[in-house]
Amino acid sequence: MEKSLKKQYGWTTLDVVMTAVVGVVFAVLYWAYNQLFAFVFPFVSASPVTLQAFVGFWFIAGTVAACIIQKPGAAFLGELIAAIISMLLGSIWGVWVLISGLVQGAAAEAVFAAFRYKKYNYFVVTLSGLFTALVSFFFPESVTEGYLAYSIPIIIGMLVVRMISGAILGGALGKAITGWVAKTGVFKNFKISKEKE
């Protein structure tokens, strides 16, 4: 895997470290978000549907890593590293966070792969957030939270809200953040800066 990362896909040391750092930055943001979430939880938890509106933000690390690095594996690694650090910082879902990270990263990766790692525009990124939301609903969240025991209309409502949340918070917001940061010129050694504005 080490060799293939470098030779086949042209990953530099900088790409690897940057992906790790994106994972860490967003793990800290996830942690802060979890605190906010814990605070709003009692107010929105009356309906499982409204709760899903918050979920998308947990997919953002993969999107940001993919947008900056623009190479195969970036979304997957970014989200996985964010999950590892999240677990270390403390999360109520514990070791399941690792599994969530693996699944969410793989789902986002699949969408970028479908566009042959060539397109990182708002459409693709939104699609990746949406798809991640869909996949991670069934595994692992349905398993850990027992969603499948809810009635069908509630499940459909949750899925719709979740996918919108994934598209906006997990996809578009990630792209927007990379755009803001790219304007400062700090990404000059990354593939993203070779894009036309």
Next chain:
Amino acid sequence: MQFFEYIERDSVMHSLNPVVKLVSIFLLMLAVTFVYEPYTPLIFSVLAFLQIIIMGRIPVREVFKMILPLILVLAGITITSIIAFNTAAEITPAVLFSAGRFIITVNSVKFGLTIGLRTLFFLLYSMLFVITTDPTDFIISLIRQLRLPARVGFGTLAGYRFVPLLGEEYRSIHQAHRIRGLREDKGAVAKFRRFRKYAVPLMVTATRKAQRVAIAMDSKCFYAYPERTYLREVKIRKIDIIYSIIFGIVCIVIFLALRNYGLLAWGYRSLR
């Protein structure tokens, strides 16, 4: 509210291989996740608690300091699950509350307690892991035992070291804003703008740090050769095998005992 943190002690849990510990915890979590009654997660929560304070030699005070702020979330998860559980009066006759088509039965409460206690169980076992595992050993163990690419592993480790620095960075950005007279308005739009004002400088400094680390790694020929040696060796030792066997037996005995008393139930359909 605070981060979970590694607490250095000389204990059985601390001496275990991180990946062995993680995998044993994960296998137990996987099994308990398919159980739909509150007794199993409750008993395993107690086991986790005992493992933390006895086998991990962590003071009870430390454990409570980390759990208490999360109790509200656990209560929220329980209530949500009770409300959302799909149940029908004709199947489960013990109705506790009903308003039109909306009903809460004994089984909905059981479902809610299952999900709530299960989350407590997840929380306690992940705490056991984090509190007794040195992050450096964990990453090295991921590289050695699970074949995580070393560059990714050491990159992550370098990143993990940034966590306290990010906090410092956050404070200095905050002070920079204050000194320039930036008001912190309330409301959703203002909050979003503020998020942007913090996220961008944070990302910029993080990127710069990443570049410095990458240059340092390259200039020291990090991973120039496919074979490498390690300063800190993290191996699977005899104690890991003994622990895994004993832990496995204890878990199986608990499951069998629960089944013996007719308390064990698999799958949410058992509640319908």
